[in-house]
Amino acid sequence: MSDVTERGKCPRCGKPAPLVDRACPHCKGSLLVDVVVDTAPADPRKRYQLAKSLSGLPAPAPSFTAAHQALAIPHSVLLEGTTRAAARPLLEMVQEHGGRGSTTPHVAEAVAVEPERTGGSRFSSLLVLLGLIALATWAWRWQLRHAPTEISLPEARTVAVAPALDANVLAAGAAPATVILRCARSQGAGFFVAPDLVLTQTRLLCPPGEPLRATLADGRTTTVQTAQRDERLGLALVRFPGARATPLPPGDAMSLRTGDRVVLIGRPERAAQTALQAVVRNTARSDFGLAYLARSPAPPTADADRPGR
Structure with a gap:
């Protein structure tokens, strides 16, 4: 039985990988993408109808509110961290309504993991850390006592107020x-x-x-x-x-x-x-x-x- 799974090149290793996969089966790199609205219809009514059409697509589709907000701002992300297969109907829907979209690689927040230390190295690192904290605390208190007091005021902002109506x-x-x-x-x-x-x-x-x-x-x-x-x-x-x-x-x-x-x-x-x-x-x-x-x-x-x- 032949494999009819649609594939596309992995952006990391270049080998073909199924569009429905979240990670490359070869290099284990992420295949998730963000769907970006490059241009949206200029007419607010058309943007409204497009937002309703996008929210009506099968999951993982954006909500109407999220789609409406993304269409109002150029180059906004319509949907984050989705597969290339799920991104395709969103891009096609945007194009059908006179807009243009694209996908960019989804970048997940990386969490740094410190390698485990044992024995004396862990104890010495703890001493160094405590010493740095004590030094920083002393320097902060010295500056507080000797430096002139300055109060930073927030920048004034102009708030748009709708004109009064009679x-x-x-x-x-x-x-x-x-x-x-x-x-x-x-x-x-x-x-x-x-x-x-x-x-x-x-x-x-x-x-x-x-x-x-x-x-x-x-x-x-x-x-x-x-x-x-x-x-x-x-x-x-x-x-x-x-x-x-x-x-x-x-x-x-x-x-x-x-x-x-x-x-x-x-x-x-x-x-x-x-x-x-x-x-x-x-x-x-x-x-x-x-x-x-x-x-x-x-x-x-x-x-x-x-x-x-």
């Missing part, structure tokens, strides 16, 4: 694109994402047979129809014929970082329009494969973590 100003700017949606027993808000399309939550849609009324910021009111809905995400698009509204300009949530300030605008239940300032706590979370932001403090309603809020 929630009222931002809410006023978003008001023309805000729509009030009403059913017989519920009320909420939506936002124009196109001149005649409003994005809202599915929980705000009326039951079958009940009309959904929409009121613009200028006071116009009409009955609107649901254009599309996704129960899994809890989002819906409502068509407002002839609205000709100015939609909210789309932003890039992937550009946010932990600590950035944001403003949440809405109209929960029958309350007046609210604008709540919050701080982004986590950007590396996902729901059904889509990124969402964790923030603090949390909005005042239980449904506020849904993407349409």
